[in-house]
Amino acid sequence: MIAVANAVTYCGARPVLVDCDPATFNLDAESLPKKAGRKTKAVIAVHTYGHPADLGQIAGFCRKRGLRLIEDAAEALGGSFQGRALGTLGDAGIYSFYANKVITTGEGGMVVTDSRALAERARFLRDFAFSKERHFWHEEVGYNYRMSGLQAAVGLAQLERLARLQAARNRNARAYRDALEGVPGLNLSHSSQGHANWVFGAVVEPKFGISRDELRGFLARQGIETRGFFIPIHRQPAYQRMFAGERYPVSEFLGDNGLYFPASSALTGKEIGYICAMVRRARSSR
Ligand SMILES: Cc1ncc(COP(=O)(O)O)c(C=O)c1O
The missing domain is CATH 3.40.640.10 (Type I PLP-dependent aspartate aminotransferase-like (Major domain))
Known part of the structure; x- marks a missing residue:
């Protein structure tokens, strides 16, 4: 960032x-x-x-x-x-x-x-x-x-509400994980003990069948907004000169292929179910 x-x-x-x-x-x-x-x-x-x-x-x-x-x-x-x-x-x-x-x-x-x-x-x-x-x-x-x-x-x-807001984010992440686990080419490995679950991210690998941007486009047409992962700092115009010629292959891969799904603590289980169904449908739409 x-x-x-x-x-x-x-x-x-x-x-x-x-x-x-x-x-x-x-x-x-x-x-x-x-x-x-x-x-x-x-x-x-x-x-x-x-x-x-x-x-x-x-x-x-x-x-x-x-x-x-x-x-x-x-x-x-x-x-x-x-x-x-x-x-x-x-x-x-x-x-x-x-x-x-x-x-x-x-x-x-x-x-x-x-x-x-x-x-x-x-x-x-x-x-x-x-x-x-x-x-x-x-x-x-x-x-x-x-x-x-x-x-x-x-x-x-807001601090008084932190535990509740945090529980909602954890619930969201569990719901996404349960629904998306096992989808070929969707790497959900970005998870471990202690995750604050601010957002739920995934990396679209070639096995998924369509690219991250195609997936984002498909979801947008179903009314689902997503965000791509951060664009690496060495690729930003403000820093390109400072880091000219430097390569960061993992950051570049993540920046090109990562996305995260809606993350509001107000999301319902039904909404997450719809989002995940559309992710699966995008894959079979290729
Ligand atoms: C990782 C990270 N660091 C720093 C910031 C900057 O925080 P602020 O917007 O409160 O200045 C952000 C986002 O806003 C961030 O995501």
Whole structure:
């Protein structure tokens, strides 16, 4: 997701890309040592679509190399890794409360950390880096990344609903899985313990008979909106020059062939049944 590279670029650092692990669709822990160089300061592990990245191996590598680990749990609120909440295993974790997330405040998000110093630093930077000693004095360039009191009030009310919203997402994922398991050429491997089930994704492989885009077109004609997986960052016009000549075959394959299905926590079992029946019909329509 482009925000991950942008966050690095905004602070004057250079993002380094690592390909995806085909099993988790997240950062490939095996490729990490090859990409972490002398200047590397931190690793961002993104729990894409709510699926936990391989934090065991990634955190181990960061410890060994003295690197900071930031978890991007924007899509993974409610998920876990070995029983611990996603977003809480690294030096810092972030969540997004944008309108399409598990809980929302319209816009906005949250940083969590165990470190007092980091929390203090984040509070300082989000509020124009106002000096504590002197009014309207700024020794650094800060940001206006504040959440308003109104949004925070909505967020607190949303937190009370988190368990219910999460249960609905888990129910959706189970219903999709039960109905689509075993469809030839539809790879649903993107699932494991602790998945936050923000969305339910699938990768369309050649055995499915029609392409991902043909499937999306067929479903659109039945009134079913789907989204393709993220287009890899090195292919984005904003970053093409920075990553010219670099190849990330797994990300490219996922970007070209992955899609996810409607994911609202308000979906009914009947609606999911219809969507899955149409996926099967698309296959036999070739
Ligand atoms: C993985 C990931 N990281 C970061 C963000 C950015 O979050 P926000 O929109 O709250 O800035 C998003 C999505 O919005 C995301 O999906």
